[in-house]
Amino acid sequence: MMVLNKDTMRIEKEQDVVPLRNRVKEFAVRIGMGLVNQTKLITAASELVRNMLKYAGGGSVLIEAVSQGRDTGIRLTFADKGPGIKDVLLAMKDGYSSGKSLGIGLPGTKRLVNEFDIKSTVGEGTTVIILKWKNG
Amino acid sequence: MDRIPILRMGHFLLVTIQIDLYDRLATTLESDLVQMVFKTGAKGVLIDISALSIVDSFMGRILGNIGSMSKIMDSETVVVGMQPAVAITLIELGLELKGVHTALNVEKGMELLKEKIGSNGEELVEDDDGAE
Numbered sequence: 727m728m729v730l731n732k733d734t735m736r737i738e739k740e741q742d743v744v745p746l747r748n749r750v751k752e753f754a755v756r757i758g759m760g761l762v763n764q765t766k767l768i769t770a771a772s773e774l775v776r777n778m779l780k781y782a783g784g785g786s787v788l789i790e791a792v793s794q795g796r797d798t799g800i801r802l803t804f805a806d807k808g809p810g811i812k813d814v815l816l817a818m819k820d821g822y823s824s825g826k827s828l829g830i831g832l833p834g835t836k837r838l839v840n841e842f843d844i845k846s847t848v849g850e851g852t853t854v855i856i857l858k859w860k861n862g
Numbered sequence: 863m864d865r866i867p868i869l870r871m872g873h874f875l876l877v878t879i880q881i882d883l884y885d886r887l888a889t890t891l892e893s894d895l896v897q898m899v900f901k902t903g904a905k906g907v908l909i910d911i912s913a914l915s916i917v918d919s920f921m922g923r924i925l926g927n928i929g930s931m932s933k934i935m936d937s938e939t940v941v942v943g944m945q946p947a948v949a950i951t952l953i954e955l956g957l958e959l960k961g962v963h964t965a966l967n968v969e970k971g972m973e974l975l976k977e978k979i980g981s982n983g984e985e986l987v988e989d990d991d992g993a994e
Contacts, residue, residue, distance in 0.1 A: 740885045747882065747916065765916055765947035769955060772918040831919065834955040 730798070731756070731791040738784040743775050746787055750802065753789050757798045759860045766838040767800060767858040773835045774804045774854055782808020782851065792857070799840070799859040810848040818844070866891045868898050874975060875899065878910040888924045896931045906975035907932050910968055912943025922957045929961030938963065938978045942971035 731753070735746050750771050754764045771787070778785045785806030792801050811817050818832050836842040841857035864887055869876040875898055877891070895907060907928065911917065917925075929939040940963045944952075952959070963978070965971035 744882050744884050751915075762947045762950055765945075765951045766954065769916045769918050769951045772916060772920075773955075776918070776920055834919065834957070837954050837956070838951065 727792050727794045727801075729790050729792055733789045735787050735789070736784070737775055737778060737787060740779060742784075743772060743779070746775055747772055750789055750800065753791055753800050754858075757791050757800065757860050759800070759858070763858060763860070763862065767802075767856075770835045770838040770856055770858070771802055773831055774802075774856070777831055778804055778806045778808070778852075782806035785851075797859050797861070799857055799862065801855065801857045804854045804856075805851065806853075807851040810850055810852055811844075811846040812848055814844055814846050864890075865894065868894060870898075870902055870904070873904060873979065874906040874908055874972070875902065875904045876908050876910075878913070880913045882914065882916070883921065883924075885920065888921060892924050892928055892931070895928055896935065899932050899935050899937045904937055905979045907937055907939045908968065908971050908975060909939065909941050909962075910943045910971075911941060911948075912945065912967075914948065915945070917944070917948050917952055917957075919955065919957055922952065922959060925959055926961045929959075929963075933961060938975060940965050940971040940974050942966065942968055 733749060735742070735749060737746060747768050750768050751764060754767055759767070775787065785804060785808070788803040790801045792799055818836070839856040839858045840862040843855040844852065846852040866877060866879060866887065875895065877895065883891070898904065899907065909925065909928070925941055932939045941959060942965045944964065963974055965974050
């Protein structure tokens with residue numbers, strides 16, 4: 727996979743969420759992603775960045791425009807140094823939530839994107855990578 | 863501090879969300895609205911989200927909360943103007959907007975509110991403009 731363009735944003739407070747969404751939108755518009763896919767991608771980003779703030783107090787987001795063959799897409803990497811998730815499989819189950827949210831965070835987010843990868847180590851942090859193809 | 867303005871129109875409260883809300887702004891709107899329902903005795907709350915490009919689970923929860931809280935205080939909530947892409951995303955995300963009614967636009971939302979209040983057998987006294 728080739729990276730065409732990238733940017734990193736620090737997330738430290740809730741006011742950072744809207745600028746992040748706007749930046750992701752700029753990237754998506756630049757590769758010509760349609761409105762529905764844009765909306766799905768930005769909503770997914772919003773869910774993940776909220777999780778990051780809530781459970782880890784912040785982190786960083788890497789935004790990349792990528793291409794593979796004739797496909798182009800946006801890849802987002804959310805990395806935090808929070809407490810980590812004890813049971814990732816459980817966290818990916820519909821209806822599960824350790825916080826007081828609706829419990830649709832991770833599995834709901836996964837449905838909005840084409841690729842979803844999560845790695846977490848207790849005591850070290852969590853990294854979530856999502857990818858949305860332009861026509862995905 | 864930033865605030866979303868709440869307009870009073872007859873028996874209804876009208877809110878137009880024109881900017882993407884960050885969390886504190888949304889929770890402030892939630893408490894402001896419930897306070898206003900209490901103070902004015904409004905029978906209906908209309909929230910226009912046509913300018914919102916995304917509604918995530920947090921915003922969805924806020925809208926649901928406003929609906930449920932208002933309901934307890936004898937007021938109906940209608941969310942209007944949701945963009946198609948937002949509706950598609952919400953459903954795929956698995957979020958149903960429980961506790962709120964929805965309508966296509968402000969006009970239809972107003973009609974719905976009037977219907978709801980009428981069907982509850984409430985009298986629309988003091989003929990303010992806006993209420994019939």
